[in-house]
Amino acid sequence: MAIIEAWFMDDSREDPQLPHHPNPCEFVSPDHLADLGVLHWKLNPDKYEEDEELENIRATRGYNYMDLLDLCPEKVENYEQKLKNFYTEHIHADEEIRYCLEGSGYFDIRDKDDRWIRIWIKAGDLIILPAGIYHRFTLDTSNYVKMLSKVVDMVIGCMQLMRLFVGEPVWTAFNRPQEDHPARQNYMINFVQKTRMPLEAH
Ligand SMILES: CSCCC(=O)C(=O)O
Numbered sequence: 001m002a003i004i005e006a007w008f009m010d011d012s013r014e015d016p017q018l019p020h021h022p023n024p025c026e027f028v029s030p031d032h033l034a035d036l037g038v039l040h041w042k043l044n045p046d047k048y049e050e051d052e053e054l055e056n057i058r059a060t061r062g063y064n065y066m067d068l069l070d071l072c073p074e075k076v077e078n079y080e081q082k083l084k085n086f087y088t089e090h091i092h093a094d095e096e097i098r099y100c101l102e103g104s105g106y107f108d109i110r111d112k113d114d115r116w117i118r119i120w121i122k123a124g125d126l127i128i129l130p131a132g133i134y135h136r137f138t139l140d141t142s143n144y145v146k147m148l149s150k151v152v153d154m155v156i157g158c159m160q161l162m163r164l165f166v167g168e169p170v171w172t173a174f175n176r177p178q179e180d181h182p183a184r185q186n187y188m189i190n191f192v193q194k195t196r197m198p199l200e201a202h
């Protein structure tokens, strides 16, 4: 699996858009992410319109739906509210598939012990979060403009994302706690409890 930067987050209450590297930094490997059901590919964002590798992933996994989302204040209604919602810990009933074409940001996911892992997504990163995994999202500070005026003191950022889905897309977020949600229960069975169970004797 391709290299991706991911680390356990520190506990500080500072701006969520900062990296939140603890000292010393504890990095998380792609295998560890895969063990939590998180998959990742590094693609060439400049040729997304005729990319065989992307086509292969879409065909193999049945992602027949695709759209582009410009996460920029001038292109998204209720930009601030949307970012706030994205940073509220939640799950979905289906996979969340995002391909970053421009800009960068952080997907935070919970590990098996409920610790936050921060995954840094940049142009060319395609990431799949499994249904039922607790997660949240924020932009980082590399692409932002700080706007200062009498009325606003706001940090704005931009990112272009491709969203993929099997069939008609459903973006509904179910905020934590969701322990009774079927997607959460399946996630626990498939990715958390399975690896904790002692091997049965034959
Ligand atoms: C802006 S993409 C990631 C945000 C998210 O978790 C979601 O859309 O459900």
Ligand SMILES: [Fe+2]
Pocket (backbone or CB within 6 Å): 090, 091, 092, 096, 135, 173
């Ligand atoms: Fe989400």
